Amino acid sequence: MPTKKNVFCPVECTLDAIAGRWKVLIIHQLLEGTKRFNQLQRELGGITHRTLTKQLREMEERGLVNRKDYKEIPPRVEYRLSPLGQSLESVLLAMHEWGESYGRKVLQKK
Incomplete structure (x- = not known):
């Protein structure tokens, strides 16, 4: 019988909210405005x-x-980020910066 996880991890919570191939890209598009x-x-x-x-x-x-x-x-249906969704902008920018830095390091090793 599987046991329920009793530990709360904020990072895991964030990743769960934006997990998947498309969610980050959707958020990125909606950061530009209502679509x-x-x-x-x-x-x-x-x-x-x-x-x-x-x-x-x-x-x-x-x-x-x-x-x-x-x-x-x-x-006619429109979508926009809620204030909670908009608060992910700084998270995505930090991930972008980290990805650029990591990408350069990986390319240097090849």
């Missing part, structure tokens, strides 16, 4: 309709993304 679904899909290139829908729903459930449905025909 419609099709605009996000075009800008992300390669993400399927189903996957984008799933990722946005998960991010909405976690409070990272706000969804606004205008109840119009044709449908």
